[in-house]
Amino acid sequence: EAQVTQNPRYLITVTGKKLTVTCSQNMNHEYMSWYRQDPGLGLRQIYYSMNVEVTDKGDVPEGYKVSRKEKRNFPLILESPSPNQTSLYFCASSFSGQGVYEQYFGPGTRLTVT
Amino acid sequence: QKEVEQNSGPLSVPEGAIASLNCTYSDRGSQSFFWYRQYSGKSPELIMFIYSNGDKEDGRFTAQLNKASQYVSLLIRDSQPSDSATYLCAVTSRYTGANNLFFGTGTRLTVIP
Numbered sequence: 001e002a003q004v005t006q007n008p009r010y011l012i013t014v015t016g017k018k019l020t021v022t023c024s025q026n027m028n029h030e031y032m033s034w035y036r037q038d039p040g041l042g043l044r045q046i047y048y049s050m051n052v053e054v055t056d057k058g059d060v061p062e063g064y065k066v067s068r069k070e071k072r073n074f075p076l077i078l079e080s081p082s083p084n085q086t087s088l089y090f091c092a093s094s095f096s097g098q099g100v101y102e103q104y105f106g107p108g109t110r111l112t113v114t
Numbered sequence: 115q116k117e118v119e120q121n122s123g124p125l126s127v128p129e130g131a132i133a134s135l136n137c138t139y140s141d142r143g144s145q146s147f148f149w150y151r152q153y154s155g156k157s158p159e160l161i162m163f164i165y166s167n168g169d170k171e172d173g174r175f176t177a178q179l180n181k182a183s184q185y186v187s188l189l190i191r192d193s194q195p196s197d198s199a200t201y202l203c204a205v206t207s208r209y210t211g212a213n214n215l216f217f218g219t220g221t222r223l224t225v226i227p
Contacts, residue, residue, distance in 0.1 A: 033213075040122075040219060041219065042218060042219035043158070043202065043204075045214065045215075045216075050213070094213060097212070100165055100212070101212070101213065102160045102163070103160070103213075103215060107156075108155075108156075
């Protein structure tokens with residue numbers, strides 16, 4: 001089954017404790033992206049990757065890191081989480097190029113930082 | 115100025131009616147326009163996309179694009195209670211390429227049985 005998976009789905013942590021949210025897709029997509037979703041603010045892009053070893057900042061990259069060592073994986077790293085990073089996080093992937101491509105979203109990770 | 119603007123709603127329509135969802139965008143160079151549906155607590159799923167002026171129909175859904183007015187809409191005919199969800203409008207930017215999407219905050223639709 002074609003899908004984007006994220007782990008963990010739910011996470012409660014404390015300020016300053018490093019964490020990683022994993023994202024994996026099995027559709028051989030070049031493009032992957034991380035979003036956070038907050039009430040009243042909608043989906044905002046954190047980082048994206050056009051292909052292996054190619055990453056770039058989105059609208060709200062502060063406090064986050066990413067890496068793209070393999071095509072299928074795109075982990076999101078919070079080196080020192082703070083309460084304002086409490087949010088619902090989505091990973092997405094798609095083919096890339098000049099055409100119009102559907103972005104497939106993972107199930108989401110609900111993060112609470114206390 | 116927000117890139118993509120939607121009325122947050124809630125928009126309530128009776129079952130069987132037409133629901134009309136609207137979206138405006140600020141980047142005149144935007145190329146592609148998407149409508150996603152998001153049920154509460156779930157991930158967004160694509161309903162349809164449009165990139166040419168005019169109408170595009172897919173079943174009960176019709177997307178309408180007017181690039182001169184920087185306006186895109188989604189019509190849902192014969193609305194069903196299962197259509198109750200938040201509808202997200204997303205556009206691409208000429209500055210960040212065909213893959214990066216900018217989302218509106220969404221319009222919450224309730225279809226009343």
